[in-house]
Amino acid sequence: MTNKNVTRRGVIRTGAATGAGLALPTIFTGAAWSQGFTNEPTGDTVTLGFNVPQTGPYADEGADELRAFQLAVEHLNGEGDGGMLQTFSEKNLDGTGILGKRVEFVTGDTQTKSDAARASARSMIEKDGAVMISGGSSSGVAVAVQALCQEAGIIFMAGLTHSNDTTGKDRKANGFRHFFNSYMSGAALAPILAAQYGDNRKAYHLTADYNWGYTTEEAVRSSTEALGWETVAAVKTPLTQTDFSSYIAPVLGSGADVLVLNHYGGNMVNSLTNAVQFGLRQQEANGMPFEIVVPLYSELMARGAGENIAGILGSQNWDWKLENQLGAKYSGTNAFVQSFGEKYGFPPSQAAHTCYVQTLLYADAVTRAGSFQPCAVVEALEGFEFDGLGNGPTLYRAEDHQCFKDVVVVRGKENPENEFDLVEIVEVTPVEQVTYAPDHPQFAGGALGTCNNGA
Amino acid sequence: MTDQTIQTISRDPAPTAPAHRAKARESTVLGLTRKDLTLLIVVAILTVFAPFILNPFPADSALAQFNAGYPDLMQRFVIFGIFAIGFNILFGLTGYLSFGHAAFLGVGSFAGVWMFKLLGMNVLYAIVASVAFAGLFSVVVGFVSLRRSGIYFSILTLAFAQMSFALAYSVLTPITGGETGLQLAKTDPRIFGQSIADDGNIPVPSFFGLEMRDSTTLYMGGWEFTLNVGYYLCAVVMLVAFYVAIRIFRSPFAMMLRAVKSNQQRMNYTGLNPKPYMLAAFVISGMYAGLAGGLMVSMDPLAGAERMQWTASGEVVLMTILGGAGTLIGPVLGAGFIKYFENIFSKINQATLEGWFSVFPDGLSDLLVTLVYPFVGKGWHLTLGILFMLVVIFLPGGLVQGGQKLATVFRRDKNANAVEGPAADQRSQAGE
Numbered sequence: 001m002t003n004k005n006v007t008r009r010g011v012i013r014t015g016a017a018t019g020a021g022l023a024l025p026t027i028f029t030g031a032a033w034s035q036g037f038t039n040e041p042t043g044d045t046v047t048l049g050f051n052v053p054q055t056g057p058y059a060d061e062g063a064d065e066l067r068a069f070q071l072a073v074e075h076l077n078g079e080g081d082g083g084m085l086q087t088f089s090e091k092n093l094d095g096t097g098i099l100g101k102r103v104e105f106v107t108g109d110t111q112t113k114s115d116a117a118r119a120s121a122r123s124m125i126e127k128d129g130a131v132m133i134s135g136g137s138s139s140g141v142a143v144a145v146q147a148l149c150q151e152a153g154i155i156f157m158a159g160l161t162h163s164n165d166t167t168g169k170d171r172k173a174n175g176f177r178h179f180f181n182s183y184m185s186g187a188a189l190a191p192i193l194a195a196q197y198g199d200n201r202k203a204y205h206l207t208a209d210y211n212w213g214y215t216t217e218e219a220v221r222s223s224t225e226a227l228g229w230e231t232v233a234a235v236k237t238p239l240t241q242t243d244f245s246s247y248i249a250p251v252l253g254s255g256a257d258v259l260v261l262n263h264y265g266g267n268m269v270n271s272l273t274n275a276v277q278f279g280l281r282q283q284e285a286n287g288m289p290f291e292i293v294v295p296l297y298s299e300l301m302a303r304g305a306g307e308n309i310a311g312i313l314g315s316q317n318w319d320w321k322l323e324n325q326l327g328a329k330y331s332g333t334n335a336f337v338q339s340f341g342e343k344y345g346f347p348p349s350q351a352a353h354t355c356y357v358q359t360l361l362y363a364d365a366v367t368r369a370g371s372f373q374p375c376a377v378v379e380a381l382e383g384f385e386f387d388g389l390g391n392g393p394t395l396y397r398a399e400d401h402q403c404f405k406d407v408v409v410v411r412g413k414e415n416p417e418n419e420f421d422l423v424e425i426v427e428v429t430p431v432e433q434v435t436y437a438p439d440h441p442q443f444a445g446g447a448l449g450t451c452n453n454g455a
Numbered sequence: 456m457t458d459q460t461i462q463t464i465s466r467d468p469a470p471t472a473p474a475h476r477a478k479a480r481e482s483t484v485l486g487l488t489r490k491d492l493t494l495l496i497v498v499a500i501l502t503v504f505a506p507f508i509l510n511p512f513p514a515d516s517a518l519a520q521f522n523a524g525y526p527d528l529m530q531r532f533v534i535f536g537i538f539a540i541g542f543n544i545l546f547g548l549t550g551y552l553s554f555g556h557a558a559f560l561g562v563g564s565f566a567g568v569w570m571f572k573l574l575g576m577n578v579l580y581a582i583v584a585s586v587a588f589a590g591l592f593s594v595v596v597g598f599v600s601l602r603r604s605g606i607y608f609s610i611l612t613l614a615f616a617q618m619s620f621a622l623a624y625s626v627l628t629p630i631t632g633g634e635t636g637l638q639l640a641k642t643d644p645r646i647f648g649q650s651i652a653d654d655g656n657i658p659v660p661s662f663f664g665l666e667m668r669d670s671t672t673l674y675m676g677g678w679e680f681t682l683n684v685g686y687y688l689c690a691v692v693m694l695v696a697f698y699v700a701i702r703i704f705r706s707p708f709a710m711m712l713r714a715v716k717s718n719q720q721r722m723n724y725t726g727l728n729p730k731p732y733m734l735a736a737f738v739i740s741g742m743y744a745g746l747a748g749g750l751m752v753s754m755d756p757l758a759g760a761e762r763m764q765w766t767a768s769g770e771v772v773l774m775t776i777l778g779g780a781g782t783l784i785g786p787v788l789g790a791g792f793i794k795y796f797e798n799i800f801s802k803i804n805q806a807t808l809e810g811w812f813s814v815f816p817d818g819l820s821d822l823l824v825t826l827v828y829p830f831v832g833k834g835w836h837l838t839l840g841i842l843f844m845l846v847v848i849f850l851p852g853g854l855v856q857g858g859q860k861l862a863t864v865f866r867r868d869k870n871a872n873a874v875e876g877p878a879a880d881q882r883s884q885a886g887e
Contacts, residue, residue: 115759210635
């Protein structure tokens with residue numbers, strides 16, 4: 001009997017508790033959402049979320065991005081020498097934070113995995129109250145976090161993401177990309193490849209087996225084939241591959257005379273090293289010297305590849321030597337390099353540059369809009385033209401939220417003077433040459449949708 | 456414990472069950488004994504009040520860093536709790552260590568997202584489909600893997616999971632989204648719902664109009680408590696899953712599974728074929744994993760191939776062992792423990808540490824930061840690893856055993872009835 005009583009009471013208790021728990025959220029829903037938008041900053045601070053890979057294959061890029069974010073926050077809060085704030089064509093930022101609110105930030109580790117990146121971004125939004133999220137060092141992650149920010153009503157300022165899809169088929173109204181993309185790499189590289197290596201080349205592609213690899217291969221293929229090149233074969237390599245010997249071996253017998261490595265980060269360092277060790281660059285094929293091309297370059301990768309990078313052509317979003325070598329058109333470069341160098345002791349990578357610039361652009365857009373409200377920020381950034389942030393005159397196109405600016409074509413230095421001076425600028429491809437229609441086939445199938453203020 | 460062993464030898468456990476057990480079963484509500492009902496009620500109370508319990512520190516205080524009461528993490532607690540409960544049905548009862556359970560979670564996730572794409576944004580579609588597909592997939596995997604036992608079984612399941620991961624990551628990109636993960640798009644048909652919501656965006660997952668994302672925040676003094684619809688849906692599902700697990704653990708079916716664990720050969724000699732029981736256990740635990748996957752995408756409609764990777768499979772093994780394999784509540788505790796570390800400790804960065812230790816003189820503060828830093832932030836794995844080692848060495852029965860030891864100390868009654876002692880002891884003695 002006693003048994004029965006206890007259990008019945010227990011059941012009633014469970015039922016009541018569960019019922020109450022279930023009912024609570026529904027009672028309050030609606031009433032609690034008097035806020036205008038998700039995470040509206042109400043105090044005297046505003047929190048930004050920097051979500052970068054701190055572990056995994058892109059950890060080096062992530063570390064450099066984080067340095068740049070910290071620098072940007074310092075400059076926004078009026079500490080340090082102000083960096084690009086002095087060269088930026090807009091003069092709204094005066095070192096008093098954003099709209100008078102002091103900038104604070106939280107960091108997270110994306111682990112270069114979509115799931116982990118989204119979990120980290122969600123905790124920034126839900127726990128830390130971040131009103132903008134930036135970062136990402138892989139297109140898969142950027143696309144995933146961008147979609148999350150769209151749903152949650154947060155602005156996403158993409159960091160290093162090069163795939164066409166970020167502002168192509170997966171573009172979102174709340175997401176913005178300053179970095180260039182695969183199409184631009186192809187369009188900038190192809191004429192220079194044709195000029196340097198001839199227009200009757202046969203190319204062999206090794207492509208990282210994921211989204212970014214595909215769009216890069218497609219972009220380079222279509223751009224080079226338009227100039228008369230032939231594509232002999234395109235082989236996909238797993239992202240986790242560390243030894244590429246078995247992929248390099250068949251290249252020589254294939255009749256190709258150019259090897260295109262659509263690889264990034266650790267992949268590229270390993271595949272290039274393998275290719276050079278195989279002696280590909282000393283070979284002749286079809287009566288011409290064998291060449292290797294790396295469409296997306298970075299200083300960090302060049303450092304990893306060491307002397308193997310010498311003489312290899314590729315493209316970059318930005319380089320720290322731009323202003324010194326090509327003049328005042330690229331103003332802002334030196335200001336940024338100087339404050340970054342003073343703080344950390346070495347020049348910034350292009351990943352650092354794009355993240356720094358994105359933070360300033362967001363802060364400026366909020367200031368011009370006079371509000372942190374995502375839709376107001378979107379409106380302020382769409383079709384925004386600016387200068388003085390290191391890339392020359394730049395446009396944030398309204399149709400796809402992609403920045404249009406000059407692309408830097410670089411080559412690995414034969415005799416580098418120091419470990420930071422590994423690449424030399426071959427040419428800067430003007431923006432007109434890399435501009436495309438928003439509905440270009442490589443970018444088709446996407447729609448921005450409408451901006452989302454969230455709750 | 457002893458009476459269980461005796462039962463496993465008998466051919467037909469149900470009729471020969473001791474009389475007092477049968478009697479106990481009669482005088483129950485919901486088919487639970489008093490002890491199990493108490494456990495269920497405690498778990499229910501904890502889950503319902505989790506948003507309050509997990510946010511013990513005021514939002515502005517320095518300790519707010521350790522608050523875990525935000526929707527994303529709370530959802531993860533209960534979802535991985537479900538995953539671990541299911542895993543425990545296989546591992547805890549039969550001792551068969553599957554190293555590929557993440558594959559079922561992944562299959563469930565992908566099935567769930569496809570339901571959102573094809574049918575509509577009601578989470579019911581996703582949850583039902585994820586359980587069904589994970590169940591089907593686990594029949595296939597189980598049928599092959601269960602031909603072997605011990606380490607060979609583990610390797611087979613691991614192979615299946617890695618195969619699924621590799622396929623999802625590259626070859627099956629049209630179905631799984633590859634590296635980017637499977638995402639919703641505005642062009643999805645969603646035949647029972649809208650392709651595009653009224654505000655022009657992709658609609659969000661909901662349960663008959665209750666949006667999973669909806670939360671309400673209660674401000675009480677300096678404290679903030681977030682009550683989230685998605686969390687409470689997960690919590691209810693978890694309680695149902697937990698209840699079903701208790702019923703399974705107390706059923707004659709579980710007795711057969713324990714028999715497999717204690718001595719499969721002897722079982723064979725008594726004329727019983729363990730295969731059907733094993734397959735059933737495997738499929739049930741696969742369906743639990745699928746359910747967890749379905750809930751995961753209901754909370755956040757994106758499925759990445761990474762959640763099928765072997766590390767994810769390893770994680771659920773850790774959760775179960777850390778909490779106490781073979782116990783009912785253990786896996787849930789283990790899941791919470793690991794997820795807490797992953798989400799809270801990993802976010803303590805150097806600046807946070809410097810803030811904490813700034814009260815000390817410069818030299819000492821730097822020293823403390825240098826000493827502590829390797830164990831937080833990026834190094835959270837290290838802390839977790841050390842704790843895991845300590846638990847396995849000193850508490851083979853997991854956190855549950857730790858709890859019991861504590862309880863015995865306070866009760867000063869060394870012979871007190873342990874809540875779940877028998878199962879934990881059995882596990883540690885089986886020495887699988």
